[in-house]
Amino acid sequence: MKTIEEFTNKIICGDCLEVIKQIPDNSIDSIITDPPAGIAFMGEDWDDFTSVKTTKSQLITWMNAGVKFSSAGLLEFQEFIYLTFSEAIRVVKPGSHILVWALPRTSHHTAMGLERAGFEIRDKIYFVFGSGFPKSLNIGKAVDKLLGNTREVISKQERSGRSGGILGKDTKIIHYKTKGNSEWEGYGTALKPAVEEWILARKPLSEKTITDNVLRWGTGGINIDACRVPLxxxxxxxxxxxxxxxxxxxxxxxxxxxxxxxxxGRFPSHLILDESEEVDNLFPKNTSRYFQHCSADTRIFYGNKASKKEKGEGNNHPTVKSLSLMQYLCRLVIPTGGIVLDPFAGSGTTLIAACQEGFNFIGIEKEPKYCRIAEERLKNLIQE
Ligand SMILES: C[S@@+](CC[C@H](N)C(=O)[O-])C[C@H]1O[C@@H](n2cnc3c(N)ncnc32)[C@H](O)[C@@H]1O
Known part of the structure; x- marks a missing residue:
């Protein structure tokens, strides 16, 4: 076992389960992390759990409970969350709050994994964003293709290829909008993503009351005043x-x-809105002011997307979070002067946000290429 100072304000490249084992007990104040969601996102290996093996006793428990096994590896995903957070719960102080990102499609597994690991689920924060992109199969078109039906061209759009893209900027892309006549015309397979979840959980208190706990460990509360909705x-x-x-x-x-x-400012709620017109228009005139806003472009398929400037040069991580959202979440759950752990650090957004808000951090990331990006971003921040 190492000392906490050996980890503080560092990014450790490695498997988080192995790295966390070396962190001392009750030494960290909170965890904020954006773990895999178990859906094999864009073919990324780190989001594919079909190969993770559930323990034999766990399989028996599930089978006795009548659980059907999913071919998508979702129970294995839950097991992965459970195993990781069973170790993580040891290193956070009693009463520490954790915030764990989840996709609505698989958040029940993320939450179950956390609860089985011993965390108390306290709430869920919903971040609503405007420009998610539906990843839906056009069933009508697929049926027509299979049956050899002709589709009527309704419109034709010509666009130039993007500079730097695979096609090069001089390539013309022609997009045909078509319509078929089968009974499946207009059917799809998915909705447009517009919300992501942050599960707010807490390690059980060690003391009889919350006041005794905050006085002993400095953890147990969330910082309401630091997160009030500006008037x-x-x-x-x-x-x-x-x-x-x-x-x-x-x-x-x-x-x-x-x-x-x-x-x-107004009392913070468990709803956070992005600053898009689309989200603002969901509310009757001037009422979106009751909720916290965090700037975020929308990230295709997965949630909120960071702007190029805040991502840093050459950051090709596919799921970079927005800095303003991460700064807000840091202020909410990390006590003053505290240490936050992100065991799935990716390109380091949580760490940057924590640093900007004056907190200490520990990042763990298993892919060396993302560790390098995170280190580069932190270096730039320190230089600034
Ligand atoms: C959703 S991404 C995090 C992105 C990050 N929030 C950002 O803004 O860049 C999840 C990251 O967890 C990493 N990861 C997956 N399994 C891991 C493990 N067992 N140990 C450490 N990192 C892991 C992946 O390589 C990936 O970069």
Whole structure:
């Protein structure tokens, strides 16, 4: 076993399960991580669990419970989350909060893996974004192709290939929009992604009360004031509907809240919105202001996408998170001066965000090429 100082503010290249085994007990304040989702995303090996073997006793438990085995390796994925977080729970302090990203399609497995590892599921944060891309099979078109049916061309679009893309910038791409007549016309296989989940869980307290726990370990609470939803210009929440000043009940009363606290911003909720027009339009005029906004372009298929500037030069990681979202999540669960662990660090966004918010970090990533990108990004941040 090593000391925590040997890990702090470093990126360790290796398998997280093996690396975590060397971290001392109760030494970390929180975990924020974006693990695989178990769907073999874009053919990436790290998201394919068909080869992970579940333990024999686990298989028997599942079979006795009547669980049918999925060919997609999802139970193996759950087992992977369970095994990883069974080790991770040892290294976080009692009362530590963890935030684990999940895809709606497989989040039940992620949550079960965490719960079986001993974490208490406290909540789920939903991040809503506007420009997800549907990865849906056009069934009508596939049926027509199979049956040899002709499809009517409705429109034709010509675009230039993107510079730097595989096709080169002078290539013309012609896109035909077609329509068929089969009864399957208009059917597809998937919805457009517009939400991702962050599972908020906590290691059980070691003390009888939350106050005893925070005083002993410095963990157990989430930082509400650091995450209040900013008020808009001219908004004054200390005035009630009748135009009078609200009573100051020291934030303990059920009706009126403390004047000073309200004016620091609204209480954070478990809904976060991106800043796209599409998401803003979901709300009646001016009501999206009740929720936290985090800037994010939308990442194709998987969730929110980071802009090129914040990703860093040459970052080709396929699932880079947005910095402003990660900064917000860091502020929410890492206690002041605390250490956050990201065991699936990828290109290091959690680590950059933690550093920017003044926290310490430990990153683990098994792919050397992503470790190098994360190190480069951190180096640039320190230089800035
Ligand atoms: C979804 S990505 C994280 C992306 C990251 N949030 C970012 O912004 O760049 C998950 C990462 O976990 C890594 N990974 C998968 N299994 C791992 C393991 N057992 N140990 C360490 N890293 C692993 C993958 O290589 C991948 O880079």
């Amino acid at each position: 808009q210009e001219g908004e004054d929440l200390s005035i009630n509907r009748e135009g009078d000043k609200k009573l100051d009940t020291n934030n303990r009363g059920w009706g009126f809240k403390a004047v000073s606290r309200d004016n620091e």
